[in-house]
Amino acid sequence: MRTAVVGHLEWIEFGHVERVPAAGDIVHATDPWEEPGGGGAVAAVQLARLAGDCTFYTALGDDERGAWSRRRLAELGVRVEAVTRNEPTRRGVVFVDANGERTITTLGQRLEPTTADRLPWNELEGVDAVYFTAGDVGALRAARGARALVATSRIADLLARADVRLDAVVGSAADPAEAFDPDTLADPPALIVRTQGRRGGRYETADGRSGRYEAVAPPGPVVDTYGAGDSFAAGLTFALASGMETERALSLAARCGAWCAAGRGPYGNQLTASDLER
Secondary structure (H helix, E strand, C coil), X not given: CCEEEECCCEEEEEEECCCCCCXXXXXXXXXXXXXXXXXXXXXXXXXHHHHCCCEEEEEEECCHHHHHHXXXXXXXXXXXXXXXXXXXXXXXXXXXXXXXXXXXXXXXXXCXXXXXXXXXXXXXXXXXXXXXXXXXXXXXXXXXCCCEEEEEHHHHHHHHHHCCCCCEEEEECCCHHHCCCHHHCCCCCCEEXXXXXXXXXXXXXXXXXXXXXXXXXXXXXXXXXXXXXXXXXXXXXXXXXXXXXXXXXXXXXXXXXXXXXXXXXXXXCCCCHHHHCC
């Protein structure tokens, strides 16, 4: 299966804390490490592990973090097609507390690819699946060349402007920044998914069906929830492109999210193609 992600990344600095600091507090984070993260990067690695192929269309800064991100994602099996901007790569700081919950602070402007960038946009025509997290209207329309196109609800304004048919829109039911009203689109998506973490989530379809899906028990203790939602979205993209019906696709997506939460960092325990055979 040929897959792609069009979107953003951040260079993330992780650290474990007993609890997230309150205003005025000072806490000491232990076991620090760094990785490229962000919704686009995490989804690209998950798709590469499921499909055996993923191209990531993104924008990087002209700094060491941009170069590190490119090399690390290549190590993780992702083909990176990136434009270099004359500014720093966006950074993020992630606290992981004693319950495995993550708290994120981003630093700097999010860099996004556009169709004005010299990237191989024509290659999106006919790919099996694309997950879209960031870009311009032209990039989203180019992504519609895929058999299956899934987008994050965080870019609801862009979805309304682009006016393309979407196979699914996915986002958190609890995050106001990911609220989504299908009536803002001339052609509502075939599937809308609103995730609720360990409580599963809700879905509705363009043909009037709606319901809930259940969360999947992780294969071990919850270690770090960073990237679980992005892994879920990538799993849903893969499942829909594979021709799975809605309930089965959501079950696979939930499994991807649960597996990610049982590992250190976003890539420590993502679901792989071999896991699907077990």
